[in-house]
Amino acid sequence: MSYISIIFLFYFYASFKNHTMANKTDWAQAIQPLIKKYKGKKHPLEYKNIYQLLVMVVLSAQDSDRHINSLAPELFKAFPNMEALSNATPETLFPLVGKVRNFGNKTKWLSAIAKQIKKDKDIPLTMEELVALPGIGRKSANVIIREASEKAEGVMVDLHVVRVAQRLGIATSADPKKIEQQIMEVIPPEDWGEVGMAISFLGRETCRPSHPQHEECVMNSVCEYYRKQTKSGK
Ligand code: SF4
Numbered sequence: 001m002s003y004i005s006i007i008f009l010f011y012f013y014a015s016f017k018n019h020t021m022a023n024k025t026d027w028a029q030a031i032q033p034l035i036k037k038y039k040g041k042k043h044p045l046e047y048k049n050i051y052q053l054l055v056m057v058v059l060s061a062q063d064s065d066r067h068i069n070s071l072a073p074e075l076f077k078a079f080p081n082m083e084a085l086s087n088a089t090p091e092t093l094f095p096l097v098g099k100v101r102n103f104g105n106k107t108k109w110l111s112a113i114a115k116q117i118k119k120d121k122d123i124p125l126t127m128e129e130l131v132a133l134p135g136i137g138r139k140s141a142n143v144i145i146r147e148a149s150e151k152a153e154g155v156m157v158d159l160h161v162v163r164v165a166q167r168l169g170i171a172t173s174a175d176p177k178k179i180e181q182q183i184m185e186v187i188p189p190e191d192w193g194e195v196g197m198a199i200s201f202l203g204r205e206t207c208r209p210s211h212p213q214h215e216e217c218v219m220n221s222v223c224e225y226y227r228k229q230t231k232s233g234k
Contacts, residue, residue, distance in 0.1 A: 050125075143197075167224065
C-alpha cells in the first residue's frame with residue numbers, strides 16, 4: 001500500500017469516527033448538565049401572573065424582552081386583568097404600547113383574546129387551546145405552559161434555540177418547527193418543559209451569536225460546533 005493511500009485511509013477513518021460520534025450522542029443523557037443548570041429559572045419576561053405573561057409573550061414577538069419589561073408596569077397599571085383589557089380601545093392602548101414592533105396587529109390580537117377569554121381564571125393552558133388564540137404560536141404556548149408549571153406538550157424554540165441547537169448538533173434544520181420535532185425525538189417527554197428554555201438561556205448567556213464562550217460551556221464535550229472548531233484549530 002502506498003504512502004498516499006495510508007494517509008487517505010487515516011483521514012477517511014478520522015472523519016468517519018467524528019461523524020459517527022456526533023450521530024451517536026445520547027442527547028437524553030448529554031443534555032442533563034444543561035437542564036440541571038437552568039431548571040426552574042424564570043423566563044426573562046418580568047411577569048407577575050399568567051395574565052401578564054400571556055400579554056407580554058404576545059408583545060415580545062420580534063421585539064426584546066427588555067423593552068417589554070420596561071413598559072409592562074404602566075400597561076398593567078391601566079389594564080390589571082383580562083376583564084380590563086377586554087374594554088381597551090386602540091386609543092387607550094396606543095400610548096402604552098405604541099413603540100412595540102408590530103403593535104397594530106398585537107393590540108388587535110390582545111383585544112380579541114381578552115374579549116374571548118374575559119377572566120384571568122379562564123386562560124387556557126393546553127397547547128391546542130393556546131395556539132387557537134390569535135397571535136399565539138407554539139413558541140409562545142410552550143413558554144406559557146412551562147411558566148404555568150403545566151405538563152409540557154412540546155419544546156420551546158426561540159431564536160436562541162434555533163442557533164444553539166444547530167451548533168450543538170441536536171438539530172440540523174433552521175426551521176423552528178423541525179427543530180422542535182428533532183429535539184422531541186431525542187429528549188424524553190419529562191424533559192420537554194425544561195430543555196427549550198435551558199438551550200435558550202445557554203444562548204443568551206454563553207453561546208452568543210459571536211464569540212461563544214466554549215471554554216465555560218457545560219455542553220462543550222458534546223458540541224459539534226466546538227468539536228469542529230477545535231479540530232480546525234480556531
Ligand atoms: S461549546 Fe461553544 S458553540 Fe457549543 S454550545 Fe457551548 S458555547 Fe455554544
